[in-house]
Amino acid sequence: xxxxxxxxxxxxxxxxxxxxLCLLTALFGLSVTGIFKIPFxxxxxxxxxxxxxxxxxxxxxxxxxGLEERATIAQLNEEIARLTEENRRLQAEMSSMExxxxxxxxxxxxxxxxxxxxxxxxxxxxxxxxxxxGWFSVFTVNKGARDGVEKDDPxxxxxxxxxxxxxxxxxxxxxxxLIDSRSAxxxxxxxxxxxxxxxGSLYVYENDEMLRMNYLPEGSELNTGDRVITSGLDGVYPxxxxxxxxxxxxxESSGDGRYVVLxxxxxxxxxxxxxIMTGGQAAEE
Amino acid sequence: xxxxxxxxLLLPALLYQSALAAHFxxxxxxxxxxxxxxxSIAINQGWxxxxxxxxxxxLILDCTFGHIGLYAxxxxxxxxxxxxxxxxxxxxxxxLPALLTLGAxxxxxxxxxxxxxxxxxxxxxxxxxxxVLLCAALDAALFVPVHLLLRRLHRWDVVRxxxxxFHGRKx
Numbered sequence: 001x002x003x004x005x006x007x008x009x010x011x012x013x014x015x016x017x018x019x020x021l022c023l024l025t026a027l028f029g030l031s032v033t034g035i036f037k038i039p040f041x042x043x044x045x046x047x048x049x050x051x052x053x054x055x056x057x058x059x060x061x062x063x064x065x066g067l068e069e070r071a072t073i074a075q076l077n078e079e080i081a082r083l084t085e086e087n088r089r090l091q092a093e094m095s096s097m098e099x100x101x102x103x104x105x106x107x108x109x110x111x112x113x114x115x116x117x118x119x120x121x122x123x124x125x126x127x128x129x130x131x132x133x134g135w136f137s138v139f140t141v142n143k144g145a146r147d148g149v150e151k152d153d154p155x156x157x158x159x160x161x162x163x164x165x166x167x168x169x170x171x172x173x174x175x176x177x178l179i180d181s182r183s184a185x186x187x188x189x190x191x192x193x194x195x196x197x198x199x200g201s202l203y204v205y206e207n208d209e210m211l212r213m214n215y216l217p218e219g220s221e222l223n224t225g226d227r228v229i230t231s232g233l234d235g236v237y238p239x240x241x242x243x244x245x246x247x248x249x250x251x252e253s254s255g256d257g258r259y260v261v262l263x264x265x266x267x268x269x270x271x272x273x274x275x276i277m278t279g280g281q282a283a284e285e
Numbered sequence: 286x287x288x289x290x291x292x293x294l295l296l297p298a299l300l301y302q303s304a305l306a307a308h309f310x311x312x313x314x315x316x317x318x319x320x321x322x323x324x325s326i327a328i329n330q331g332w333x334x335x336x337x338x339x340x341x342x343x344l345i346l347d348c349t350f351g352h353i354g355l356y357a358x359x360x361x362x363x364x365x366x367x368x369x370x371x372x373x374x375x376x377x378x379x380x381l382p383a384l385l386t387l388g389a390x391x392x393x394x395x396x397x398x399x400x401x402x403x404x405x406x407x408x409x410x411x412x413x414x415x416x417v418l419l420c421a422a423l424d425a426a427l428f429v430p431v432h433l434l435l436r437r438l439h440r441w442d443v444v445r446x447x448x449x450x451f452h453g454r455k456x
Contacts (some may be wrong), residue, residue: 049303182404
C-alpha cells in the first residue's frame, strides 16, 4: 500500500508538502502575533474533540482518585485531628478578623467606595485537556464564549491564581498558566509592598523553579515565606489575588535585575476544576 | 485497509497525547506516543502517509491548545522527514529506524524551544538540550515495540485472522 507514482507525481507531492510546511510556518508566525486566527475551525474541532477528551480525563481522574483514596485513609485520621486543632485556632482568629472587616468597611465608606467589584462573576469549569510537552503550561477547560468567558479573564482555584484565558471558542477556553514562560503578572509583596513582575519559568532553569519575580526595587528586604499577590498594575488581573510565597532570594542579578524564586500557590500538576472571573474585573480595578 | 488501521491507532494516540500524557511526565520529560506512531507509519507506509497523518493530528492538537500551526508543522515535518530518509536509504533493521526516530523527535522537540526564544521567554539552552535528548531517547525506546507491533499488524492476514477467525475454514 506504499504510495506509488511516477517520478513526476513524486516530485509534485514533495513540492505540495513542502509548500504546506512553509504555509504552516507562516500561519504559526501569524497566529503567535494574533494577526491570524481560525475561530470556526477551532470551534468545530473543540465541538467534536472536547467531549471525548473530557470523558478520558474524567475517567483518568476517577481512577487516580480511587487509588489515592485507598492510600490516604490513614492520613485522613491524622488530618482530622490536625484540622480540629486548626479549627479552634481559626475560630479565635475569625473573631478578630470580623472586627477588622468592620473597620475596613468603615474606612471604605470614608473613601466613598461603596462596592469594590460590582460585576464580579465566576464561571466554574473543568479541565478537559492538558498540553503534554514540557515547554508550555497550557490547558483547555469546558467553558467558552457562550458561558460568558472572554479572552484575558483571570482563572483561579481555591488555592490562588492559576493564570488567564488565552483563547476562547464557543464551548472551550485555553488557559495560559502563571508558570508558562510566556506568562507575566504584576506582583506585590504583601508585607513590604514592593512591586515586581512575576515571570513563569517552568522547566527553563535546572533548579526546578516555576515562578520568578523580577524588577524588584533596590534595597527591598524580603524574607522566605513572604506572600506575593497581584498588584493590578498590569491591567489584566485584579489586585489581591494570591500568586505564591517567596521560596528563595537570589543574591545575584539576572538580566532583569535582582530576582526571587516563588513557590506558586496552586499545585499546577493537579488542577481539575477552576473558576473563571468574568465581567472585566481588572478594568474595574 | 492499512490506512484504516493507522487511523484507528492514531485516534487513541491523539487522545492520549492531548488528555493524559501531561500526567505521565517527570519535570517535562515524557514520551510522545503520537510522534512515535507517526514515525512508524511513515516507515511502513511511506513519507506521504506520515506527512498527511502528521498534518491532520497536529492540526487537531493546534485547535485544542490554541496555537494554529505549531503542532501541525512539527508532526508533518517529522512524518515527512522519517519517511523520506527511510525511502532514500532503505532502513530495514530496527536499530536504524529507531535512531532515525531519535533524531527526528529531537528536532521536533527543539521547535517549541525556538518558538519560546522568539516569544522573548527565557530559555536555558544547555538544560533545554538535555531535556530534548531525554525526550527523544524515550521516544526512540518506545519506537521499537510500537514499530514491531505495527509492522505485524500491517500484515493484513494477522488482522483478518483476529477479525474473521472462521474465514476460509472448511467445515
